[in-house]
Amino acid sequence: MRMSKLFVQTLREFPNDAEAISHKLLVRAGYIKKLTSGIYSYLPLMQRVLAKISQIIREEMNAAGAQELLMPFVQPAEIWQKSGRWEVYGRELARFCDRHDNKMCLAPTHEEVITSVVSGTFTSYKQLPINLYQIQTKFRDEIRPRFGLLRGREFIMKDAYSFHTSQESLDEEYENMARAYKRIFERCGLETKMVQSDSGAIGGSVSHEFMVLTSTQTGENDVFYCENCDYSANSNHAVSILLNPQTNGADYGYDKEQKLDTPNVKTIEQLSEFLKVPSSCILKSVLYIADSKPVLVMIRGDKEVEETKLLNALGALEIRPATSDEAYDYLGCEVGYLSFLGVDENKVKIICDKSAQGMKNFVIGANEPHKHIVGYNFTKTPDFVDVSLVKEGELCPCCNKPLKVTRGIEVGNIFQLGTKYSKPMNATYTDENGEEKPFIMGCYGIGVTRTAAAAIERYHDDFGIIWPKEIAPYHVDVVPVNTEDSEQMGVALEIYNKLLNAGIEVVLDDRADRAGVKFKDSELIGFPYRITVGKTIKEGLVEFKCRKTGEVEKMTADEAIEKCKTLLLS
RNA sequence: CGGGACGUAGCGCAGCUUGGUAGCGCACCUCGCUUGGGACGAGGGGGUCGCAGGUUCAAAUCCUGUCGUCCCGACCA
Numbered sequence: 001m002r003m004s005k006l007f008v009q010t011l012r013e014f015p016n017d018a019e020a021i022s023h024k025l026l027v028r029a030g031y032i033k034k035l036t037s038g039i040y041s042y043l044p045l046m047q048r049v050l051a052k053i054s055q056i057i058r059e060e061m062n063a064a065g066a067q068e069l070l071m072p073f074v075q076p077a078e079i080w081q082k083s084g085r086w087e088v089y090g091r092e093l094a095r096f097c098d099r100h101d102n103k104m105c106l107a108p109t110h111e112e113v114i115t116s117v118v119s120g121t122f123t124s125y126k127q128l129p130i131n132l133y134q135i136q137t138k139f140r141d142e143i144r145p146r147f148g149l150l151r152g153r154e155f156i157m158k159d160a161y162s163f164h165t166s167q168e169s170l171d172e173e174y175e176n177m178a179r180a181y182k183r184i185f186e187r188c189g190l191e192t193k194m195v196q197s198d199s200g201a202i203g204g205s206v207s208h209e210f211m212v213l214t215s216t217q218t219g220e221n222d223v224f225y226c227e228n229c230d231y232s233a234n235s236n237h238a239v240s241i242l243l244n245p246q247t248n249g250a251d252y253g254y255d256k257e258q259k260l261d262t263p264n265v266k267t268i269e270q271l272s273e274f275l276k277v278p279s280s281c282i283l284k285s286v287l288y289i290a291d292s293k294p295v296l297v298m299i300r301g302d303k304e305v306e307e308t309k310l311l312n313a314l315g316a317l318e319i320r321p322a323t324s325d326e327a328y329d330y331l332g333c334e335v336g337y338l339s340f341l342g343v344d345e346n347k348v349k350i351i352c353d354k355s356a357q358g359m360k361n362f363v364i365g366a367n368e369p370h371k372h373i374v375g376y377n378f379t380k381t382p383d384f385v386d387v388s389l390v391k392e393g394e395l396c397p398c399c400n401k402p403l404k405v406t407r408g409i410e411v412g413n414i415f416q417l418g419t420k421y422s423k424p425m426n427a428t429y430t431d432e433n434g435e436e437k438p439f440i441m442g443c444y445g446i447g448v449t450r451t452a453a454a455a456i457e458r459y460h461d462d463f464g465i466i467w468p469k470e471i472a473p474y475h476v477d478v479v480p481v482n483t484e485d486s487e488q489m490g491v492a493l494e495i496y497n498k499l500l501n502a503g504i505e506v507v508l509d510d511r512a513d514r515a516g517v518k519f520k521d522s523e524l525i526g527f528p529y530r531i532t533v534g535k536t537i538k539e540g541l542v543e544f545k546c547r548k549t550g551e552v553e554k555m556t557a558d559e560a561i562e563k564c565k566t567l568l569l570s
Numbered sequence: 571c572g573g574g575a576c577g578u579a580g581c582g583c584a585g586c587u588u589g590g591u592a593g594c595g596c597a598c599c600u601c602g603c604u605u606g607g608g609a610c611g612a613g614g615g616g617g618u619c620g621c622a623g624g625u626u627c628a629a630a631u632c633c634u635g636u637c638g639u640c641c642c643g644a645c646c647a
Contacts, residue, residue: 009580009581009597010608011580011581011582011596011597012581012582012595012596012597012608013581013582013596014582015581015582016576016581016582016583016640017639017640017641018640019640019641027581028581036638036639037638037639037640143571143644146640146641266647267646267647268646268647271647284646284647285646285647286646286647287646287647288646297646299646301646303646304646305646320571320644321644321645321646321647323572323645324645324647327647334647335647336647337647338647365647389646479606481605481606482604482605482606483605484604484605485605512605513605513608514604514605514606514607514608514609515605515606515607516605516606516607516608516609517607517608517609518606518607518608519606519607519608520607520608521608523607532606534605534606535606536606543606
């Protein structure tokens with residue numbers, strides 16, 4: 001491709017509305033163009049990157065025994081009503097009516113469709129297991145799309161679904177997919193960590209996420225992991241062994257239950273300082289509204305509530321912290337002094353986090369303004385539930401070593417669905433004994449567009465993108481410094497043609513611009529290798545530069561061609 | 571959903587306070603010159619100032635409404 005013909009416009013400045021580095025670079029380097037919030041055109045450079053990622057996925061999925069198909073993007077409400085998700089999915093599901101007033105939606109995922117595809121088609125145990133996948137656009141009307149391709153509303157996803165007659169068979173395929181995913185991301189030049197996770201709206205029991213670990217804040221997930229063993233989990237699922245699991249207020253002089261005045265002492269921090277006790281001796285009370293009903297969460301003062309865990313513990317659909325006004329309405333006390341004391345459990349559900357299990361003689365809000373109670377003990381043992389967020393340094397549940405935390409971008413996930421969809425949708429096969437049974441299912445997703453963005457988050461510098469060569473839009477950028485110079489241009493053309501003939505993806509920057517412009521663009525766009533044909537051609541030499549290392553070598557044109565072949569075709 | 575900010579040329583912005591011919595930089599087109607790190611000179615094209623009302627002789631500017639975009643928060647008591 002000649003640069004003069006390539007559909008690309010690089011910008012001198014970063015766009016104003018981008019926050020994430022991948023978003024800024026994708027726009028500035030001419031890969032994407034926004035149409036509206038969370039919805040982008042993938043320009044030719046981007047399309048090449050996406051095609052490469054897709055191709056790697058395709059090859060590895062096929063090698064793992066899966067078959068590609070393509071399902072409809074527009075779906076009738078009927079199948080969603082059947083699975084029970086029409087009501088549950090919420091506003092992320094973009095719904096509309098067709099001309100006959102039939103309820104429809106845009107596909108955010110395809111469990112319902114694949115189930116109806118397989119159901120009635122593969123009806124014998126002899127035909128199972130099977131794994132089907134597609135690479136397709138999805139639409140999720142996110143509350144807050146941001147970070148460009150990292151959280152768009154419209155995005156490209158590879159989604160695979162497997163059907164089994166037994167849990168053992170599903171387990172096997174789950175492992176098979178985990179291995180395939182590892183290979184896929186490795187081939188994309190990305191290191192990933194497979195972590196335990198919550199299964200969220202998709203449902204099911206066992207699930208793992210593949211995370212690209214980043215130091216940037218753009219990773220929207222916290223991942224807790226152990227350096228000593230294999231344990232790692234998304235913060236929404238991670239568990240730990242508490243530090244100081246047993247705390248006793250008596251160690252700080254509060255061995256008798258007593259109501260104390262604590263004027264204007266509202267936060268745990270202030271209370272801890274005021275009473276001279278560590279926050280781990282305080283039981284704090286946090287009010288949530290779950291599906292419009294109040295839930296009071298009791299949790300150790302040094303811990304925080306993990307909302308996804310709470311959501312799951314309650315079996316609720318939606319959850320949010322209550323406002324101060326709501327707290328007053330439900331508990332009859334201003335925030336800062338709340339507790340479950342005197343609260344009618346028929347009106348306000350009370351949940352007690354596991355972190356409170358080992359607490360004795362603790363401090364608790366009096367549920368009266370400006371008063372707390374010290375030396376308190378549970379009068380009856382509550383049911384302790386884990387709804388707390390792990391903290392870095394707490395101990396690994398597997399091997400007791402301190403856990404670490406890092407940010408991560410979720411690029412893929414694998415779920416065991418079991419019969420969550422096959423049962424309600426009545427999707428069955430006939431087993432050896434002639435009995436009808438629901439399929440046991442698994443599903444496996446990879447965000448294609450997000451993987452590309454994650455690669456940029458991981459690999460960039462002040463000059464631009466540094467693509468792993470496996471997913472770069474082109475491999476080599478040949479730059480004649482002066483296109484007017486027939487010798488330079490001649491050699492550049494010769495290199496260009498030879499690389500083309502060798503099957504290498506190459507761009508010839510034949511634009512009449514000055515060298516600086518071409519170098520800047522080359523680095524911004526992120527070509528892995530650059531061959532500069534400039535004044536050293538007088539000595540028969542060109543320059544070979546590696547984008548990743550910045551290393552520059554002088555060599556003959558033929559040597560440069562050979563080097564490209566060695567680096568790219570082996 | 572709540573809070574804040576912003577909508578003026580493809581991109582980045584000024585102009586608005588105090589109403590009076592729509593501007594700058596980049597990009598784009600032409601010519602010249604230049605060619606190893608985002609050159610320079612001259613000329614040129616492109617905008618119903620988000621949209622709809624209102625006030626006024628006159629609105630990018632003032633008022634009202636509306637739509638859109640971005641950020642922050644979903645406050646752990």
